[in-house]
Amino acid sequence: MGQRLTEGKADPSEVSIIVNLSGRGDKDVETAAAWFDMLDEDGNVKGTTLSTRAPKGPAERSAAEEQRSTEEQN
Amino acid sequence: MDAPTSKPEQNAADAFLQGGASLRNASGPYFGSYGGRWMPESLIAALDEVQDTFEKAKADPEFIAQLNDLNKNYSGRPSLLTEAKRFSQHAGGARIFLKREDLNHTGSHKINNVLGQALLAKRMGKTRVIAETGAGQHGVASATAAALLGLECVVYMGAEDCRRQALNVARMQLLGATVVPVTNGSQTLKDAINDALRDWVTNVENTHYLLGTAAGAHPFPAMVRFFHEVIGEEARAQILEQTGKLPDAVCACIGGGSNAIGLFHAFLDDSSVKIYGFEAGGDGVETGRHAAAITLGRPGVLHGARSYLMQDEDGQTVESHSISAGLDYPSVGPEHSYLADIGRVSCTPTSPISAASATNPSRTPKRWTRSGSCAALKASCPPSSLPTPWPAPSRWASALPKARQTPRRSRSS
Amino acid sequence: MSENTASKAAAAIDRAKAEGRAALIGYLPAGYPDVQASIDAGIALARNGADLIEIGIPYSDPVMDGPVIQAATTEAIANGFRVASVFDVVAGITAVTDAAVLVMTYWNPVMRMGVDEFSRRLAEAGGAGLITPDLIPDEAAEWIEASDKYGLDRVFLVAPSSTPERLEMTVKASRGFVYAVSIMGITGTRQAVSGSAEKLVADTHAAGAERVCVGLGVSTPEHVREIAAYADGVIVGSALVAAVRDGGVDAVGKLTKDLSAGLRREPAQA
Numbered sequence A: 001m002g003q004r005l006t007e008g009k010a011d012p013s014e015v016s017i018i019v020n021l022s023g024r025g026d027k028d029v030e031t032a033a034a035w036f037d038m039l040d041e042d043g044n045v046k047g048t049t050l051s052t053r054a055p056k057g058p059a060e061r062s063a064a065e066e067q068r069s070t071e072e073q074n
Numbered sequence B: 001m002d003a004p005t006s007k008p009e010q011n012a013a014d015a016f017l018q019g020g021a022s023l024r025n026a027s028g029p030y031f032g033s034y035g036g037r038w039m040p041e042s043l044i045a046a047l048d049e050v051q052d053t054f055e056k057a058k059a060d061p062e063f064i065a066q067l068n069d070l071n072k073n074y075s076g077r078p079s080l081l082t083e084a085k086r087f088s089q090h091a092g093g094a095r096i097f098l099k100r101e102d103l104n105h106t107g108s109h110k111i112n113n114v115l116g117q118a119l120l121a122k123r124m125g126k127t128r129v130i131a132e133t134g135a136g137q138h139g140v141a142s143a144t145a146a147a148l149l150g151l152e153c154v155v156y157m158g159a160e161d162c163r164r165q166a167l168n169v170a171r172m173q174l175l176g177a178t179v180v181p182v183t184n185g186s187q188t189l190k191d192a193i194n195d196a197l198r199d200w201v202t203n204v205e206n207t208h209y210l211l212g213t214a215a216g217a218h219p220f221p222a223m224v225r226f227f228h229e230v231i232g233e234e235a236r237a238q239i240l241e242q243t244g245k246l247p248d249a250v251c252a253c254i255g256g257g258s259n260a261i262g263l264f265h266a267f268l269d270d271s272s273v274k275i276y277g278f279e280a281g282g283d284g285v286e287t288g289r290h291a292a293a294i295t296l297g298r299p300g301v302l303h304g305a306r307s308y309l310m311q312d313e314d315g316q317t318v319e320s321h322s323i324s325a326g327l328d329y330p331s332v333g334p335e336h337s338y339l340a341d342i343g344r345v346s347c348t349p350t351s352p353i354s355a356a357s358a359t360n361p362s363r364t365p366k367r368w369t370r371s372g373s374c375a376a377l378k379a380s381c382p383p384s385s386l387p388t389p390w391p392a393p394s395r396w397a398s399a400l401p402k403a404r405q406t407p408r409r410s411r412s413s
Numbered sequence C: 001m002s003e004n005t006a007s008k009a010a011a012a013i014d015r016a017k018a019e020g021r022a023a024l025i026g027y028l029p030a031g032y033p034d035v036q037a038s039i040d041a042g043i044a045l046a047r048n049g050a051d052l053i054e055i056g057i058p059y060s061d062p063v064m065d066g067p068v069i070q071a072a073t074t075e076a077i078a079n080g081f082r083v084a085s086v087f088d089v090v091a092g093i094t095a096v097t098d099a100a101v102l103v104m105t106y107w108n109p110v111m112r113m114g115v116d117e118f119s120r121r122l123a124e125a126g127g128a129g130l131i132t133p134d135l136i137p138d139e140a141a142e143w144i145e146a147s148d149k150y151g152l153d154r155v156f157l158v159a160p161s162s163t164p165e166r167l168e169m170t171v172k173a174s175r176g177f178v179y180a181v182s183i184m185g186i187t188g189t190r191q192a193v194s195g196s197a198e199k200l201v202a203d204t205h206a207a208g209a210e211r212v213c214v215g216l217g218v219s220t221p222e223h224v225r226e227i228a229a230y231a232d233g234v235i236v237g238s239a240l241v242a243a244v245r246d247g248g249v250d251a252v253g254k255l256t257k258d259l260s261a262g263l264r265r266e267p268a269q270a
Helices: A002-006 A024-034 A058-073 B011-019 B041-058 B063-076 B085-090 B108-121 B137-149 B161-162 B166-174 B189-203 B220-243 B260-265 B335-341 B352-354 B377-382 B392-399 C008-018 C035-047 C065-079 C085-094 C107-112 C116-122 C139-151 C163-171 C197-205 C222-230 C238-260
Strands: A016-021 B081-083 B095-100 B128-133 B152-158 B177-184 B206-207 B249-254 B274-281 B299-304 B305-309 B343-348 C021-031 C052-056 C100-104 C129-130 C153-155 C178-182 C212-215 C235-236
Touching: A002 B206, A016 B260, A024 B095, B011 B137, B041 B063, B041 B108, B041 B189, B041 B220, B063 B108, B081 B220, B085 B095, B085 B220, B108 B128, B108 B137, B108 B220, B108 B260, B128 B189, B128 C163, B137 B152, B137 B166, B152 B166, B152 B189, B161 B177, B166 B177, B166 C197, B177 B189, B177 B299, B177 C107, B189 C100, B220 B335, B220 C008, B260 B274, B260 C238, B274 B335, B299 C107, B305 B335, C008 C021, C008 C052, C008 C100, C008 C153, C021 C035, C021 C065, C021 C212, C021 C238, C035 C052, C035 C085, C035 C139, C035 C238, C052 C085, C085 C100, C085 C116, C107 C116, C116 C139, C129 C139, C139 C153, C153 C222, C163 C197, C178 C197, C197 C212, C222 C235, C222 C238, C235 C238
Parallel strands: A016 B095, A016 B249, B128 B152, B128 B206, B152 B177, B249 B274, B274 B343, C021 C052, C021 C235, C052 C100, C100 C129, C129 C153, C178 C212, C212 C235
Antiparallel strands: B081 B095, B299 B305
């Protein structure tokens, strides 16, 4: 858009454009990280165990622990 | 998906301006042939009540003072207008100014409308507000305003969006709101709105529906725009102060179109200012998986307004797709349909696919189309080393979050 | 209410009235579970006591419908339902029964086909008219013109929240009957019929409506009996859809028979 608007202008810096930055974009971080090929298959930042997914809540954690202890018993 | 419908001749807006008429402050219910109230009779009385309360409040200095005070001392307005100096080299040397709605409390423009409507809810004596949310920005803003003003808050959110934006769900819950995951239909924003409307028609006596975008039945499009007009008014004054003249162009992303109409409104009558709206191109407009309602939809009615709508040949709503959660809405605010028809606003879908083939300089430059979502988002995070090699579309597809790769039921033909 | 001697819905209600009872109106979605089955279910409705039949067009965004109807219409669409099939369903039922068959539809599918085209094809199929849950008379200029042209009934809705001015305006715009929504809410079975229904029917009659039928949340013979005492017709939806789901055509026939037992205005023992 900037290129189109500045086409043929002797001084392109005379052209100004306002872009509305509607929000912070936290919601899009995972998408952007994926775009820049920064994530592995599990959604972790490559080479780390840092996940872009939400941390497990208490209910999920206890369910996971229960499953693990059941598996151990068996 | 239907072939694009032809737009009326592009000089209509110029004629409009030359005739001395203003495009500002259109009060609804109609914007050209768009807008209206395509709603169940059960909700008409509530819409009348909202309209009446809104119009009285708008003319009440006390209400305006209260709103201005919240904007200043709660949201943190005015938001900054920041020049992105290093970004100019990607924009042909043009100076790029970012209107920083991200700096508002709760992190987006949504708070402007939410505070206004929550105050109206109090004026109407409602004790409960409901809202829909896509990515969670409007839900978080609604939960925040409800906490501020002591209102009960219920937020409807597509089950898929709840999973993808779990942190925002937690945030709303921490603010005291109830989040209802919506499992009907396509489980996305439009279905969240359906469920919110079902709640509203059932609980209208004590409940206000805090609709988050400039769409829906009258008075919502005109009212939501009114609360967001502050964006454009500030930006216009700020750019005059910083550059001494009006901008050559203003632009914003359009999902339902609330941030866009808020910015555009102040510039509608400035005929020298070009106005651009960017719709979500999703996986590419050729794929049918996008949210470019104005560019590729045709007029229809959804959620109470006649507007451009993504629909199949039976009039069933086609699911929208956007890489940016939050732009995923298959229709658009009716005023945007009108402004696009008369040529005052130019709308372009942006997607990685079209970016890959955009070798013709007359087409939208790559910079602006790379992520298929919000132009503003891109402008906010220019890459540190230049030039950045853009991933090929095939790699983009494989890099998408998993849920997005699953083919979803689509009636698009 | 604009009068038209050709109103099929009015004629069906008047026939019931002549028998000293309210009319029974049964709702079924077109194409659920498939087109032929919905025709068979409609015929079973008519043969077991329904005077009018309301055929719903499955739509992607049914904001006035509760879970039962939503599930059925979603399934119909998933099974490949096309809007034009609704004319086959209407024709299939009117070919073999005397029931007046109305189509209930959200407005966008009609708008997409073209209001005139849709109306012409509905009239050709023998349909009586349209019930329009998300179209108010204020937005209905095109439909009013087309329904006059093709002699179709226009059934608009009134709600407990409707103002006297809106009641009067809606009554004037309607033909056939006026659909009184018994409760502020969406379709679905409920324990009891709301007390607001009787007042709304009285107000709608007072606003000039000759025929007022009550729907939303009506599911049992007891509900039917209660409403038949003051309304010209009783509309049953979700309960019949659940019958199709759980027991097919036979279950629809049986439920219709049970419901129609409640129609007589005089209690049985009198």
